[in-house]
Amino acid sequence: MKFIISAMFAMLLMACTQPTPLQSSMEQMAKSYKVLKRAQTVEQMKPALAEFKQGLALAQQQTIPTAEQAKYKEGLEEIAVHVERLENLFVDGDIELIKAELKALIETKDLYHEQVIKQKH
Numbered sequence: 001m002k003f004i005i006s007a008m009f010a011m012l013l014m015a016c017t018q019p020t021p022l023q024s025s026m027e028q029m030a031k032s033y034k035v036l037k038r039a040q041t042v043e044q045m046k047p048a049l050a051e052f053k054q055g056l057a058l059a060q061q062q063t064i065p066t067a068e069q070a071k072y073k074e075g076l077e078e079i080a081v082h083v084e085r086l087e088n089l090f091v092d093g094d095i096e097l098i099k100a101e102l103k104a105l106i107e108t109k110d111l112y113h114e115q116v117i118k119q120k121h
Contacts, residue, residue, distance in 0.1 A: 022062040028055030068116045075112025
């Protein structure tokens with residue numbers, strides 16, 4: 001009986017700690033961004049940007065509470081613009097311009113995170 005109760009508790013705990021698709025997408029983008037920021041060449045950046053785009057696509061499929069949804073969607077669209085700019089900058093290979101665009105991307109992320117969180121409260 002103790003085993004069954006312990007097993008049920010463990011399953012409940014695992015269910016409660018499973019990340020949501022939104023959390024997973026945000027974590028994927030955060031990890032990819034860190035790789036992008038540390039990379040020294042475009043070739044090192046390409047796989048990280050591809051992974052970032054996957055996280056972004058997953059995030060774009062998610063919904064959040066109605067009051068914040070418009071701002072959430074707007075923020076993700078802005079992030080997508082930065083991703084497109086990065087892809088274009090990869091063609092030229094100017095690392096300094098790429099690093100500046102990465103900085104703009106994270107500033108946009110920070111701005112929208114702040115706005116969505118303010119709307120929640």
